[in-house]
Every structure is written in structure tokens, then in C-alpha cells.
Amino acid sequence: MSVTYFKPRDRFDFAKDTLDIGNPVSWDRAHFLKHFFKRVFAITDDQIEAFYQRHLAYYLEKHKTGTEEAFFRYFWGLIERQLNVLLRKDVYDKDHLRNEREIDRLQKFTQLLISFDQWHIHKANNAVIAGQETEIHVLKAQVEQLKVALKKATALETPDYINIASGHRNAVLDLFLQMQELKTPEGKELMLSQTQSVWTKMICKYFREGDKEINLETIRRYFPGDKQEPGDKHAEIPIKSKLFTIRPAKKRS
Numbered sequence: 001m002s003v004t005y006f007k008p009r010d011r012f013d014f015a016k017d018t019l020d021i022g023n024p025v026s027w028d029r030a031h032f033l034k035h036f037f038k039r040v041f042a043i044t045d046d047q048i049e050a051f052y053q054r055h056l057a058y059y060l061e062k063h064k065t066g067t068e069e070a071f072f073r074y075f076w077g078l079i080e081r082q083l084n085v086l087l088r089k090d091v092y093d094k095d096h097l098r099n100e101r102e103i104d105r106l107q108k109f110t111q112l113l114i115s116f117d118q119w120h121i122h123k124a125n126n127a128v129i130a131g132q133e134t135e136i137h138v139l140k141a142q143v144e145q146l147k148v149a150l151k152k153a154t155a156l157e158t159p160d161y162i163n164i165a166s167g168h169r170n171a172v173l174d175l176f177l178q179m180q181e182l183k184t185p186e187g188k189e190l191m192l193s194q195t196q197s198v199w200t201k202m203i204c205k206y207f208r209e210g211d212k213e214i215n216l217e218t219i220r221r222y223f224p225g226d227k228q229e230p231g232d233k234h235a236e237i238p239i240k241s242k243l244f245t246i247r248p249a250k251k252r253s
Contacts, residue, residue, distance in 0.1 A: 005074055006036060008060035019043065019051045023084060039107055048112050076121055079109045096187050166185035166210035170241035173222050176203065178246045179239065 008029075009020035042057060043051055052075070059071045074185045083106040086099050093099060114122050164172050174201055181191040193199065200223050204216045224230030 004062055005059050006032075006055045009030075019047065020205075021082075036078070040109065041102055045105075045108055047085055048109060050118070052112065069121075072116065072119070073112070075115055076110075076117070079106055079113065080122075083110065083138045093221075129173065154195060159178075161206055161208050163211055164207055164209045168243070169209040169214065169219075170222075170239070171238050171243045172207070173203070173219060174237045174242050175244060175246065181244065182248075185209070196225050199223055 006233060007020050009018060009022040012024055016025045019039070021032065021039050027035065027227045040051075055075075056068060056071050060066055060068070061094055063070075083103065086103045086106070089096075089099050110122070115125075174249065179191055180189075180193075180199075197220075200216055200220050203219060204214050207214055221233050224234045
């Protein structure tokens with residue numbers, strides 16, 4: 001905070017009703033903000049307007065190109081920010097009574113400032129806050145929706161998996177390939193998928209070989225998208241891995 005906005009107290013000014021900022025002897029200008037609010041909370045209610053006018057006159061004197069709007073905007077920002085800080089404090093704070101007195105004083109300052117606000121600065125700030133609160137509300141609603149969606153999506157998830165004996169991964173892959181060729185008694189496909197990726201993803205997600213993850217790219221070559229023209233990257237299950245054959249059960253009378 002700069003002394004160019006608010007008049008510092010003159011050296012050896014021991015007046016008790018002063019409206020200026022700081023101590024009458026020596027004080028650190030780096031702590032100007034602390035001294036500013038010390039004066040804000042020390043003056044009486046009937047001095048609030050005089051406080052504003054005194055420092056406005058000082059600012060305009062020091063800044064030949066300065067405007068009341070610039071001074072008002074800076075003043076309003078200080079008061080509003082500190083008021084918001086106090087309003088967020090817990091009612092059980094050990095300094096609650098003092099906080100309440102300071103809130104009351106700052107609210108009186110804002111009432112006066114609003115009456116001087118011919119530029120509608122306070123309305124613009126309120127609009128920004130209202131917009132932010134609306135955005136927060138929307139984001140909270142989206143978070144709740146995502147939580148519900150995530151709960152549904154993970155309802156069937158499990159950290160467990162089916163472990164294939166080491167060296168027999170291809171035997172299991174062969175079983176999955178055989179299952180794709182099975183027909184119902186009516187001649188329809190027993191299991192039908194639009195793509196082969198659903199099979200490979202299922203295997204990698206829920207199966208392990210010797211407790212180790214199965215590489216998607218490694219097994220993809222056994223599941224061609226087009227079985228009529230499997231392509232150069234396609235590989236057949238080795239004969240030695242075709243350990244089992246799935247056959248239709250005999251009809252029972």
C-alpha cells in the first residue's frame with residue numbers, strides 16, 4: 001500500500017482525533033496497511049466521511065492527473081477485501097467480539113462509499129462475485145454428477161484377476177477364438193461382438209499369465225478385425241498351444 005494514496009501522519013503530531021495514518025514519531029512505511037486499518041477502526045462513525053474526503057484531497061494534490069474514481073477504486077478494494085477476510089472467520093475465534101466490531105465499522109465504510117460510487121464500481125464487484133458463486137455452484141453440481149457416474153462405472157471393478165499358468169497364455173487365447181465360432185442350436189452366433197478389440201481388452205484387463213500383465217500389442221495379432229483378410233501382422237495360434245477343443249454337447253432326450 002502506498003503513502004501516495006493516504007496522507008501519513010506528520011512527525012510529532014500527537015492529536016488524538018487525527019485522521020492521518022501512522023505514529024507521531026517513527027514508524028515503518030512497509031507496515032502502512034496495518035496503520036491504515038488501525039486508524040479506520042479508531043475513528044468515530046461521524047468521522048468516516050471526513051476521513052474519506054481528507055485522503056481524497058491528499059491524493060488529488062499529490063497526483064495532478066489523478067481522479068476520484070481511481071482513488072475510490074483503490075479505497076473500495078482495501079475495505080472490501082478486509083471485510084471479506086473478517087466475514088470468513090469462525091464465530092468461535094478467540095477474537096470474535098473484536099472481529100464483530102471491526103465488521104460493523106467496515107460495513108459503515110461500505111455504506112458511505114456506495115453513496116459516493118457514481119461509477120458503479122461496487123455493483124461491478126458484486127456482479128463478479130455473483131458470477132463466481134454461480135460458477136462454483138455449477139462446478140459443484142458437475143462434481144456430484146461425475147461422482148455418481150464414476151460410482152456406476154466402477155461398480156463392477158475388482159483388483160482381482162484370473163491367473164493363467166505360465167506358458168499357457170496362447171491356450172486360453174485359442175479358447176476365446178473358438179468361443180467366437182460357436183453357434184446356438186438355431187444357427188446364430190452364441191457370442192457376437194462388433195470388434196475384436198473388446199476381446200483383447202477384456203483379456204488384458206482381467207487375466208494375467210504367471211501373475212504378470214498381458215501385453216495388449218502382443219495378443220492383438222491373434223484377433224484380426226477381418227477374419228477373411230487378417231493382414232500381414234496376423235498370427236495363428238501355434239499347434240502346440242491348441243490344447244483343448246470346444247464342441248457342442250450331445251443332445252439330451
